[in-house]
Amino acid sequence: MYCNFKGGVMNDPVFRNVRFLPGTIHAGFPSPASDYEERNLDINDLVVPHPTSSYFMRVSGDSMTGACIYSDDIIVIDRAVTAAHNRIVVARIGEEFTLKRLQIMQHRKIFLKPENPKYTAIEVTSRDDFEVWGVVTWVLHRQVRRV
Numbered sequence: 416m417y418c419n420f421k422g423g424v425m426n427d428p429v430f431r432n433v434r435f436l437p438g439t440i441h442a443g444f445p446s447p448a449s450d451y452e453e454r455n456l457d458i459n460d461l462v463v464p465h466p467t468s469s470y471f472m473r474v475s476g477d478s479m480t481g482a483c484i485y486s487d488d489i490i491v492i493d494r495a496v497t498a499a500h501n502r503i504v505v506a507r508i509g510e511e512f513t514l515k516r517l518q519i520m521q522h523r524k525i526f527l528k529p530e531n532p533k534y535t536a537i538e539v540t541s542r543d544d545f546e547v548w549g550v551v552t553w554v555l556h557r558q559v560r561r562v
Contacts, residue, residue: 462553468495470549472505472512479503479514481530488556490514492549503551508537509544517547 463469474488482503484490492505500519505512506527515527518536526536539545 458555462491462555463493465493465495468549469493469552472514474514476514478529478531478534479516481532482516483556484514484530484551484554485556488554490551491553491555493552494549496550496552498547498550505548505551506539507544507546507548508539508542512548513537514551 459466470492472490472492474484474490475486477486479485484503490505496502498504498517500517502517503514504517504527505514506517507513508527513527515529515537518526518528520526523540524538525540526538528536
């Protein structure tokens with residue numbers, strides 16, 4: 416699965432001035448939450464703790480559907496977060512970016528593992544053109560897809 420790099424911090428007006436309701440939502444009992452509307456929510460305040468090292472990318476492809484990451488989702492990548500075993504990362508292989516789960520095995524082999532059985536893991540242990548570009552910290556996707 417390769418991502419289309421959009422770069423930079425998202426300034427899309429659709430994510431500005433969204434109304435934010437304080438507190439939590441109960442999934443079983445209706446709540447009169449509209450009586451408690453307060454401040455606007457800036458999506459950057461919620462998902463971007465490190466503005467100088469965070470980026471948004473739009474996902475293309477289906478290799479991460481097992482991790483609930485779908486084509487057209489927006490991922491937030493934080494380059495200040497340390498990559499570790501089993502984290503979902505954006506990696507660079509050559510000139511291409513790819514979105515995969517980082518697998519660091521005991522015998523020091525490193526793999527990029529897709530979360531879809533249609534695809535196989537990529538061993539990157541001794542590749543000179545490989546780097547972990549950043550760690551995925553958030554995934555933004557629609558619950559209801561446009562028809």
